[in-house]
Amino acid sequence: MDGVIDLLLPGTQWDALRALIWVPFVALAIDWWRGEPPAAIHPVVWMGKALGWCGERWAPLSPVPNDWRAFWSMALAWCALAATVVATAWGLQWLALRFHDVIAAALLGLLLKPLLSWRMLHDEVLAVEAALARSLPEGREQLARLVSRDVSALSAGQVRESAIESLAENLNDSVVAPLFWFVLLGLPGAALYRLANTADAMWGYPGMRGGRYWQWAGKWAARADDVLSWLPARISALLLAVLARGVQLSTVARLARRTPSPNSGWPMAAMALALGVRLAKPGVYVLNADARDPGPLDTHRAAKLGTLLALALIPVGVGAHMLITIVTTWVGA
Secondary structure, eight states: OHHHHHHHSOHHHHHHHHHHHHHHHHHHHHHHHHOSOOGGGOHHHHHHHHHHHHHHHHSOSSOOTTOHHHHHHHHHHHHHHHHHHHHHHHHHHHHHTTSOHHHHHHHHHHHHGGGOOSHHHHHHHHHHHHHHHHOHHHHHHHHTTTOSSOOTTOOHHHHHHHHHHHHHHHHIIIIIHHHHHHHHHHHHHHHHHHHHHHHHHHHOOSSEETTEEOTTTTHHHHHHHHHHHHHHHHHHHHHHHHHHSSOOHHHHHHHHTTSSSSSTHHHHHHHHHHHTBOEEETTTEEESTTSBOOOHHHHHHHHHHHHHHHHHHHHHHHHHHHHHHHHHHHHHO
16 A cells, blocks of 8 residues: 555655544544543633634624624634634644654544544433433433433323434534545634634524624634534445445435424434434424334444444544645645
8 A cells, every 4th residue: 555655645644644544533532532622621622612702792782683793703703713713723733743643643543532522412412312211300301411402291101202303413413524524624614613613602692692692793613613513424325325235315315304404404304214214303393204203222322333333433534635645746746
């Protein structure tokens, strides 16, 4: 393999590529065995604090129609934070790549890990099923850790559906999209995506939330996340369809259009079809309406399918990274 690559890439670029192609494997391995780093040193926590500080200063306390001042203030704040995050990630990646490729891969894997999270999502979703087995109130309480909507009136079936939907949606947001942007742009790409996704989670609401009005203040963050998540969401659906076998992408696309989000409907629709179950948000959408309601085993099946997808991303990412590097090298030659 080295001999083939040596014919395609200069030695220094091959050394960097050998480090980078191992990074997703290292990051996912650390994620599965060690979980999340402490909050005090977690970069996403730092991003959240910075986003919260900006929101407290520029998001209005009450509705203001056509509030362009809030829109541009928060848009500029987003851009300033994005520039800071990208510059920091680029500097750390540059430093890591000064080391031998094995050490560089380990360092970059450690740096990438906080920007993705599968183990925590996996465990939280299965914890909803375990809590639901004890009682409906406990299931609702556990689900509230995963979703932002009111769960107080959900039935047991709706709690389970919401947990599976959350797993599918966040499988893209927390695993596929960060790795996609890492493959494309390195650590700065993954860091930028994680900032955008966190900003959307904190700012991207159509009305009042947390005592602030986000209709205009959060519009830039919501659209930025839509743009950066567009292709990864469809890749997530494609991988779920391939792993499940027999799921047609045309059907996934048709069902995805029933959801209000331009992106989250894709992995949710693919998951519904892969499991052969009905998933719905009351009063908003129904996916795979003619299928059966999900049962306790389906939550475990969804978690297993998510783990298979995360593992599949390693060879897919390696191949994509090698192809991108070779093509860009030839174009620049």
